[in-house]
Amino acid sequence: MNILPKTIYLLILVAFFSAPVIFGQTGKILIETQLTRYGPDLKSNTYSVNITATGAPSFGKAYNLNNNDDDVKVSYSLVQYDKSNYPLKVVINGSYVVKPTQMGGPECNQKDQATLVSPKSVSMGACHGRTNLLLLDLPEPSGIIGNCDNFTIQKQVQLSGADYSWQYKKNNDTQWKYFTYGTQYTEKGLNFNFKDIPDLKDYTGNLFIKFVVEYENLNTSKIEIYESDIVTYAIIPCSPRLDATSDPNITDCNYSNGSVIFTFSRPLETGEKYLFNRKPAGTGYVFDATSNDPEVEKISALSYKWKNIPAGVHEFKYQTQFGNNTPSTPSTATTFTITPRTPPLTFKAKEIQPQCSTDKGGIEISVSGGTPPYYYILDNGTKKELIKNPDIIDITTDGEHKVIVLDRFDCIEK
Template structure:
């Protein structure tokens, strides 16, 4: 006599196919090739329980060659999983039970090698080893799923392509998802499609893809005047910004010393400002820095660069020596003749200029140089360098 058991799925508690929680367990079982069933017994059972919820897989004569599944949501905070294998009506295996520790936030899965069948117990709760946001070219990895769906903004859920289905871990790029067209966000869920039951939602913001650096070390220019924020740095890129994108640049001090620790400031640069695939950031004080940058939509007002930010090599903006000068009055040889003033300049950036008594700016042709034809009396001398710096 051949016995057949009906396929029974136990969902204890108040969970139904249309319910949704953040955590689930999926069991995949299949009869092992060494298993030899007695001719009068074509039935068996795998059952798994976590807390108040459970499901079972029944093995019958007409499904023993198939991968069989059951799924249930995990509610509360159970601390163990109970697993049972039964070969109905046969003393060959009888009943086998196993108990394993369980934490819904850390459970990585478990494999049971049975007398009747093998079972893979898989957690369903999407985790991601990478962070938000993402460029369409960045790889995205998602773990702890099985059947996968996505949606852009609020456009409706769609299945990921077939090569990503029935996979506990997947890696892909946003640009390869059908329907991508410069949307702002993409959402993912995973679960067991046959029952239409899915767990938590994971969301990524979509940012512009950042042009790579043509030179990892930017070109730094020293400050123009001592202890002023008049230095600059020039970045060169391999490609231009895409339409409707902008750069977000963040400046960081290397080996910072309080109070100027770490992050200094952010600026944005438009497509037009970088159309020659270069950008010069001006108004930077002397110091050693790196720049982290990424491309964003010009509609994005965020000031934080994400994990896909590009980081320059460190660069140093040098300080300038303080401009100082010394004047020496040279008396005339004869009474009533004009005298002279000798000027000697150090620091700053040549060429140098002088202004006598609020007159015109006149270049110093050598250093030291002499101002001739100075009348008797008190005079004021101002010295400037090529950047207009003066002695403080």
């Protein structure tokens, strides 16, 4: 607790508007004003704070420091405001005159102004006074938060006579717990990684957070507390890290679809599955699959092959999900490419006529492209390997014959 010597703390509650705030989202500003007495011969002084908002009544407060006060007096005002009235204009005026021991004694007249916009904290001064304005409210959650990510709330904090803290509770906690100053929060706000806080490592569920300001009221010897609203953030598991994507990914045939293998940083937990998403470049179409679908093959505990993908460049995202619950955080987008097999399979067939009745005829086959070894099917018979290239297939009967040539992936000429 920061306590100044010979200091008086006063609590002043003031309405920001002349009528209760009805429309819009309400919030709170804590105004801390510190007045310092120039000396024992103070003749007169004035100090005021005024806040104006577009389309709304203004807030104004005048402060005074008398000769019978201590050297420093700190006052607090808590005002309500409507967030739709941003930005807020703040103006302070200060003046004092000290009884002169000779003509022309010390005097001061100063003015300061600033604009208050969340999450900014404003510090201002004039003559014998200093005012800090602090927005107590926390930002509303936007999107989902993964438990391997950094959690950040920006909030500038400038207070001279009060302490403050960031506190949290998990779903089943009965007591609020404190974040640590210097490592998890500073004057710039709250910033931590879940893995660095043992109590929050791998945590999933609701995380309740509040911001608390407290000071010692020397008039009552009590601790006065100002709290922000409690904001709930949904914390979900992070997706495994994508460690590798297979490359190159070449189709079996020049005309067929291909596949890609993804390797991740950890195995799936029991009941967990992948949600895959790809978008072909230059199109607005999106295709989805899960690790339980027939077109996704589990290669190992870490690797999965997504099959039957057309040639081209594809944007890829993924996340995981337990049952039908909320998915984990989506990954950033990466790309992979499916390349058609080149050159395509082609072959030539040349008939070989027998020279006499005792000779055998044949078909000479020469093959290029595709992927060796090569095979042939004669007259819808069994598939046999071409031993040589070119190779001759014996023909024992007269007439027309049909031959099909295939490569190792059963690709044909097209």
